[in-house]
Amino acid sequence: GQQVMQIPQYQHVQEGEDFTTYCNSSTTLSNIQWYKQRPGGHPVFLIQLVKSGEVKKQKRLTFQFGEAKKNSSLHITATQTTDVGTYFCAVFSGSARQLTFGSGTQLTVLP
Amino acid sequence: DAGVIQSPRHEVTEMGQEVTLRCKPISGHNSLFWYRQTMMRGLELLIYFNNNVPIDDSGMPEDRFSAKMPNASFSTLKIQPSEPRDSAVYFCASRFRVTGDGETQYFGPGTRLLVL
Numbered sequence: 001g002q003q004v005m006q007i008p009q010y011q012h013v014q015e016g017e018d019f020t021t022y023c024n025s026s027t028t029l030s031n032i033q034w035y036k037q038r039p040g041g042h043p044v045f046l047i048q049l050v051k052s053g054e055v056k057k058q059k060r061l062t063f064q065f066g067e068a069k070k071n072s073s074l075h076i077t078a079t080q081t082t083d084v085g086t087y088f089c090a091v092f093s094g095s096a097r098q099l100t101f102g103s104g105t106q107l108t109v110l111p
Numbered sequence: 112d113a114g115v116i117q118s119p120r121h122e123v124t125e126m127g128q129e130v131t132l133r134c135k136p137i138s139g140h141n142s143l144f145w146y147r148q149t150m151m152r153g154l155e156l157l158i159y160f161n162n163n164v165p166i167d168d169s170g171m172p173e174d175r176f177s178a179k180m181p182n183a184s185f186s187t188l189k190i191q192p193s194e195p196r197d198s199a200v201y202f203c204a205s206r207f208r209v210t211g212d213g214e215t216q217y218f219g220p221g222t223r224l225l226v227l
Contacts (some may be wrong), residue, residue: 032214042202042218043154088154098144099216100169101154 005103136205
């Protein structure tokens with residue numbers, strides 16, 4: 001199935017600093033989804049990107065889809081302790097279009 | 112809506128025992144997924160159902176694992192016999208799939224399984 005590489009695996013930032021996680025694919029993606037999982041919680045859908053070069057914002061979060069639709073990024077401006085968790089990208093694969101998740105980026109925000 | 116419901120939330124058992132995990136998807140959803148999450152392997156898809164029919168169980172680790180979906184509102188994942196390496200968080204997720212991509216998956220709270 002479709003594979004995505006997600007980096008970095010871990011990121012520690014001081015509260016107020018910015019944070020970015022990246023997903024890369026060797027093949028063109030139809031679309032990509034992003035999920036957030038709080039410590040001890042379950043993955044929660046954040047957003048879906050479909051169009052080449054698409055940029056979407058949710059408050060301090062900015063999501064981008066590459067022009068070639070092979071990569072995507074999630075950027076958080078001025079992190080807060082509430083941003084702590086693991087961020088996953090996910091892509092559709094297989095004939096039944098099931099989601100395949102990236103390995104995730106675990107974000108720690110130091111107060 | 113109550114969301115995806117899973118039970119039990121925590122399970123501690125001894126090696127060799129049978130474990131049954133339960134899931135109730137969101138009403139009206141026609142696809143159901145079972146995932147396993149560990150530190151080493153991340154979030155792995157085990158099996159999924161469309162309209163109660165298993166579509167792909169290639170992610171099921173071995174014959175000790177089995178899953179059923181007898182109706183649209185209930186699914187089970189069974190491990191028999193359980194082993195310590197089965198210790199993980201097991202998530203159930205559901206979605207309403209029409210055509211193409213783009214459907215959001217909704218995850219349950221998970222079952223934290225510890226096999227001693």
